[in-house]
Amino acid sequence: MATIVMLGAGIMATALSFPSSENGHDVRLVGTFLDREIIDSIQTTGIHPDLGLKVNDGVTAYQLEDAEKAFDGADVVMSGVNSFGVEWAGEQLARLIKPGQKFLCITKGMRADEDGTMHILPEVIRSYMDPELAESISWNAIVGPSIAGELAVHHDTAVVFCGENRDDAEYLADLFRTDYYHVWTSADFIGHETGAATKNIYAFAAGFAEGLLRKQGKADNKYVMYNYGAALFAQGQKELRSFVTLMGGNPETADGLGGVGDMFVTSMGGRNVKAGTLVGQGIPFSEVRDQHMKGVTLEGVAAIKVIGKALRPLTERGVIRPDEYPLCRFLYSVVEEDAPLDIPWDTFFADLA
Template identity: 35%
Template sequence: MKTLTFVGCGMMASALSIPAHDNGHKIRLVGTHIDKDIVKEGKKSQYHISLKRQLSHDTEFYYIEELEKALDGADAVICGVSSFGVDWFLEEVYPKINPEVPVLSVTKGMINNSDGSIITYPEYWMQKLEEKGIKREINAVGGPCTSYELADKHQSLVGYCGNRIEELKMFREIFGTDYYHISLSTDIRAVELSVALKNAYALAVSLSVGIAEVEEGKEGVNHYNPQAALFTQASREIGELLEVYNGDRNQLELGIGDLYVTIYGGRTRKIGTLLGRGISFDKAMETLKGVTLESVVIAKRMGESINKLGEDGKINPEHFPLLMHVYDLIANEKKVNIPWEKFNLDDFEN
């Protein structure tokens, strides 16, 4: 039995504790400063008010002020913050973790460099920690898996990535079950970029939901041809972006699978639907006030990166018309106008 400390007890990290507990491991869930209500109820009843699931009676909950107590004796740490907590985790949590204790992150996203290149969160953390004199490896999770369905033990297939294969095998032994299946990769950039990009493209595909609602004059309708067309274009663009930033399309399937599951519900579908109805970005954000929207952050950062690389002649932004349209909706307050004519599927030279 290993002792696992999850820092950030949001829905995905907390759901991930379930297969680990099924494998006989001790679970400690530490709430950040925004998780106080979750911890308060968890300490009392082990019920997770955000995940809306009953966790096991021996799951231990801790406030962030109890972090050092929760880290004491931990065999592994799981980073469960959103992309908005990346720098906080870097400054406040990593220095308190023994460098010999393995870390697994569920946080998806990337950070822009001034030259237009990007760096994934595990790469960013390892780089910044090394600058502080802390040498450590950071592993990460990617792939098509929603927290609710994992908590309900529905069949799921994900990818774990990191530089040390033995560490990855250890995490697979901790979390892998007959319903939670894990593939391993040492290509951190490919896995993390693939599953981060799907957030921006899930927003893009969801635009068609809002457009259909306007055309039909009622909410909740679906036109599947437009959704499938946007899904197809999203798949093409994700593949090309993997080649631009990583050198090949390795791990494309994880991003496409994650794209599939993300467009069927949740926060990203909501913002995409609102924009698809013709609502401005500012008004859509006001409607969803208080909701964490990583898809918006990723779309904006990718758009900025593509524009910079385009200015330097390194890529052609016109190869990514769908992503750049989403970027225009967010950064330039444009109204939805899907550039269908730019989705060229010809496989021969003109």
């Protein structure tokens, strides 16, 4: 039996407690300062209030002040803090994680330096640790199309556990594999984490078609806009594959669960798609952010801001060409400059010209 501790008690971290606890492992959920009500609910009723489900026996919830107790003796440490809190998570883990533990990241996103150099989130977390400690940790992540609620109710879910060491990824995968949670492993750590981060960019664009239909009063029309949506999806996948290559990953990674598979499920709905739908209706993004979805965490928009901003210095340095990533560049103008929804179609699919 392994002991698994998760920093963050959101719906995905908690959903992952189902397969691992059903395999007989000791699972400990540690809430952040934003998770106090969630931990209180689990401790008193056993129910995660956002999932609306009772956690399994073998899952114990801890408030943040009891984190050291929860981390004591853990074999595996997981981070489920969203990308907006990755620096905070890095600070916490730097004092809580122990040499030799295996780290498993479930949060997706990136950070970028002023010169455009981009970093996956495990790399950001690692930067907060003493180099000797960081070197002793096994670094891994989970990627792939995984909606938390579906996983928690045992719907078939297929993911990839990736890491710097394939054997360690396989060890971790065995802790979670069940007859409904299907896990593959890969040593393309950077490629899978890049795909998982950049796919969020294009989920925002997935809402445009529905918004345009509503704006035109055609939401119930027989003829919708699948053609429009498919073209954006295809260009998004093309750019995702290019990002994986740019970061040094295997471009074929973009064609699997950690790339197009994850992009597909993220584009099916959720907060980022809702934001895109509102923009499609003609509402400037600044108004969407400040009024319609004030206080809502938008991971896709965060990815657009980080990665889209990085494209300019990367272009100026000659790392990428000015004609690369036209959809990402356009989406950046939408969220940063309230640019109108005038899709630059002629810049897409340049390799087909």
